[in-house]
Amino acid sequence: MSKNELKVIARIVLIGTGLYVILQSSLSVLFSLPLMLVSHNGVDAMAITAIIIFILLALAAVYFVVRLAGCSSEKIVIHDSTDDTQISWLAVAFRLVCVTAGIIYLYRTIFGFIPMLSLYIQAILDNEMPARYQHIGPEFAKFIVMLAISFYLACGAPGFVRWQVKRTLKQCNKSIEQQPEWH
Amino acid sequence: MTRPHLIAKLIFFAIGVCLVIYILDYIYSFSFNYSAAIFKKAGISPLFITAAVGIVPLAASLILLFWSERLARLLTDPDAPGCEKVDGYQSTAAFRSIACFCGLLILYTPVSHLIGGIPAVITGPNILSYLTFEGQSSLLSAKSLTRIFVGLTKGVIGLYLAFGAPHYVRWQTKLAIQTNGAKP
Numbered sequence: 001m002s003k004n005e006l007k008v009i010a011r012i013v014l015i016g017t018g019l020y021v022i023l024q025s026s027l028s029v030l031f032s033l034p035l036m037l038v039s040h041n042g043v044d045a046m047a048i049t050a051i052i053i054f055i056l057l058a059l060a061a062v063y064f065v066v067r068l069a070g071c072s073s074e075k076i077v078i079h080d081s082t083d084d085t086q087i088s089w090l091a092v093a094f095r096l097v098c099v100t101a102g103i104i105y106l107y108r109t110i111f112g113f114i115p116m117l118s119l120y121i122q123a124i125l126d127n128e129m130p131a132r133y134q135h136i137g138p139e140f141a142k143f144i145v146m147l148a149i150s151f152y153l154a155c156g157a158p159g160f161v162r163w164q165v166k167r168t169l170k171q172c173n174k175s176i177e178q179q180p181e182w183h
Numbered sequence: 184m185t186r187p188h189l190i191a192k193l194i195f196f197a198i199g200v201c202l203v204i205y206i207l208d209y210i211y212s213f214s215f216n217y218s219a220a221i222f223k224k225a226g227i228s229p230l231f232i233t234a235a236v237g238i239v240p241l242a243a244s245l246i247l248l249f250w251s252e253r254l255a256r257l258l259t260d261p262d263a264p265g266c267e268k269v270d271g272y273q274s275t276a277a278f279r280s281i282a283c284f285c286g287l288l289i290l291y292t293p294v295s296h297l298i299g300g301i302p303a304v305i306t307g308p309n310i311l312s313y314l315t316f317e318g319q320s321s322l323l324s325a326k327s328l329t330r331i332f333v334g335l336t337k338g339v340i341g342l343y344l345a346f347g348a349p350h351y352v353r354w355q356t357k358l359a360i361q362t363n364g365a366k367p
Contacts, residue, residue, distance in 0.1 A: 089276070090276050090280075093276060093277075093280040094280055094283065096280075097280050097283050097284040097287070098287070100284065101284060101287035101288060104288060104291075105287075105291060108291060109295075112295075137302075138299065138301075138302035139299070141298075141302065142295065142298045142299045145298045146294075146295055146298065149294070153287070164279070164283060164347060167279075167346075167347060167349075168275060168276055168279050168347065171275055171279075171347075171349060171352065171353065171356075172271065172272045172275050172276075172356075
């Protein structure tokens with residue numbers, strides 16, 4: 001598989017992941033729309049403005065995802081010093097897997113924490129602190145650790161990818177040794 | 184084995200893993216929303232409902248994971264002329280990368296629960312409140328036990344897949360080699 005083919009595959013996967021994240025976030029906002037309208041006693045100018053801003057933001061996010069996917073695919077398919085195309089193909093595949101998983105981890109971590117944080121802030125403002133929000137420290141620590149794991153994966157998880165490539169090559173060699181008639 | 188044949192097998196593998204996770208999520212949500220009164224009123228055993236709803240995805244996942252070769256043969260011809268052939272190396276790499284991806288996605292929930300549970304472990308007796316939904320149920324209740332079982336199973340499956348599912352991939356590679364004949 002050539003370098004350009006790998007770049008195209010990486011770009012498609014990254015754009016797909018980005019669109020998935022945007023779609024999921026849009027759906028969660030859309031599902032909360034009826035509640036927003038009820039709390040505003042119907043459709044008013046503010047609600048319409050918020051919806052228009054949200055649509056514009058979503059479109060901007062799609063544009064940035066497409067632009068960023070191009071730059072990221074260049075970084076994922078880096079030129080390896082080794083001439084073995086199979087090894088570089090393998091490293092790119094695992095790197096792409098880690099980056100995609102990292103983006104999904106980031107989305108789940110951030111979107112899991114934002115509602116809790118907003119409720120916590122609301123509770124502080126209302127001076128009514130429910131029991132479950134009195135211990136936000138461990139939740140914040142969990143958020144930080146998950147964020148660190150997400151960033152590590154989104155950056156390509158170099159150590160993990162190296163280990164996986166080594167293990168895969170070892171497994172392939174073992175299979176070849178077990179089948180002497182191949183040689 | 185041709186490339187379309189391998190892609191079909193990879194898709195079957197991914198769907199099979201998704202179904203296993205779906206079953207585990209179903210068990211968890213079932214135990215969470217379980218109400219003995221409703222089942223008594225309806226006159227149905229909860230075990231029957233669990234088996235009836237869970238058996239179809241379980242059978243489907245087993246077929247997709249372990250009979251993927253035969254299923255893929257129904258869709259594509261492994262010796263189709265004009266299609267690019269796949270060797271054992273490519274088969275191993277493809278299966279390992281898909282397994283790794285599925286494993287990483289599955290591991291999110293157990294890892295976040297584990298990290299969330301560490302402060303509870305450090306502070307001592309709070310571990311019980313974490314496992315018993317803040318004292319709402321006892322440790323040996325079906326709800327708590329199901330939570331522990333589902334979390335552990337997901338963790339084990341996720342780790343096995345994230346490490347590349349070596350045994351499963353070796354078996355699949357062997358099948359790919361047998362399909363290809365003497366070609367590695």
